[in-house]
């Protein structure tokens with residue numbers, strides 16, 4: 001059953017004069033991945049740093065499994081694993097030496113350290129690199145070691161800041177898969193400015209912009225909310241504006257050039273099929289038709305427009 005494992009309540013923070021975040025509220029469930037999405041400077045790191053007890057908030061509260069991070073930071077921090085944007089690796093150590101060091105930092109009893117290492121390495125697929133010096137691992141494997149240190153003490157919540165930053169496409173896929181596996185038996189918060197990252201990995205999304213939440217719901221609700229509302233038609237001899245405006249749900253026709261038209265529509269259901277059928281019926285010379293993807297800027301514009 002879903003249980004709330006972390007909660008931020010009316011969280012606000014001011015570094016000097018200006019508010020970095022204002023009145024942030026959200027809950028994190030004990031399984032799955034919550035994506036904290038926002039552009040640069042939106043307030044993601046500030047929120048995560050408060051949640052992880054790295055900085056103290058100006059107003060509001062952050063709780064981990066019911067423990068107030070501000071009043072009981074030692075207890076609360078035991079329940080969290082954190083992988084910052086720049087993984088805190090000691091590149092001159094081997095994987096085992098580094099993870100042993102992390103286990104000590106996490107106050108794992110000495111007799112339990114070997115098992116903790118084996119478990120974290122197995123989960124992150126790095127057991128075969130135990131004796132390898134970190135410097136000699138690829139970026140993707142260094143990130144796996146970063147993830148292993150974040151779960152070495154078996155925390156209930158793992159917080160990841162831009163975990164696929166700087167990785168190549170294959171490494172990105174592998175690290176995303178690993179993050180999903182890690183989230184099978186604990187909660188993960190993943191902070192990123194990449195919309196597709198959240199769509200590919202997360203179950204819930206909290207979208208933050210200029211220090212305030214602009215969207216917070218399931219990924220399913222988000223995808224429905226930002227469903228495309230425009231498409232492009234390309235062809236040699238395209239129909240007239242008037243003809244297109246007669247097609248149900250087409251609201252606006254924008255002629256890009258003589259071979260390319262953008263259509264805005266109110267209802268996405270079967271819109272491409274309808275246009276393809278019309279094209280066959282009326283003999284339009286349609287070469288290509290595709291929905292336009294909404295990028296992060298478009299989503300923000302859409303959300304603020306709808307708000």
Ligand SMILES: Nc1ncnc2c1ncn2[C@@H]1O[C@H](COP(=O)(O)OP(=O)(O)OP(=O)(O)O)[C@@H](O)[C@H]1O
Nearest residue numbers: 015016020038039040041042043044045046047193
């Ligand atoms: N130590 C600091 N002192 C003063 N202002 C800060 C400090 N850290 C962050 N800020 C400001 O607070 C706001 C939120 O920054 P924050 O780093 O939380 O955003 P972010 O979403 O994590 O961005 P990024 O993806 O670039 O890290 C920004 O306006 C930033 O300039």
